[in-house]
Amino acid sequence: MTTYKGACFCGAVEIETAGEPEAMGYCHCASCRSWSAAPVNAFTLWKPQNVRVTKGAERIASFAKTDLSHRQYCNSCGGHLMTEHPPLGLVDVYAATLAGLDFAPGVHVNYAETVLPMRDGLPKLKDFPAELGGSGVAVAE
Template structure:
């Protein structure tokens, strides 16, 4: 069996995961949900190849918030660490929080989405990445 491409987990270590293939892309989300969920101006997440994400430890600690629209938000019930978001219509589509990954995730954010909702107290960076006022088109 080959080594996973990436590993990661929550703040307290109760939940661990692995990603068997490199992330396909990453981006910054500036939506109000991400701001309130993280307490920051945006959330950086990387998209996994369908079927490559697996919880290896502490599945019993994972809880999810299921918003009316949008991806389900997975977090550790012990420490509150944000781990991933999952498409409620296709649970193989998972976006992992880059900060939950051990070391270098191997991909850099390549866009900003929901910029129309960006926090007024933190200007959007002038980083040359494409900006999308709503969800980025796929």
């Protein structure tokens, strides 16, 4: 089984994923943009059992603005690691965190909130896919 390793900015916390992500894409919501201090966030979604902290678990802090997203970061350097999505049963390990992962996005979510239009031919969803509780409505590129 393929494993990918990642770490926070200072290296105090290390994580590992096993297998392949359930999905990869871009999120354009205001919360992800604010949290990442970027115009868009590249996500990789994993089943919780396929993500583990291999070093520095005691340094992980968490912030939950909503019940949907429990964002985790290193309390030493502030480096972002992942977001647990309990209602979805998935963990978003930020694509930039995983060295060696061939990021192959398949969708844009929350595209109705975009501040960085991206013309890449991928599906653009107004919010989330219907199977994850969203409308599933596509919007124009």
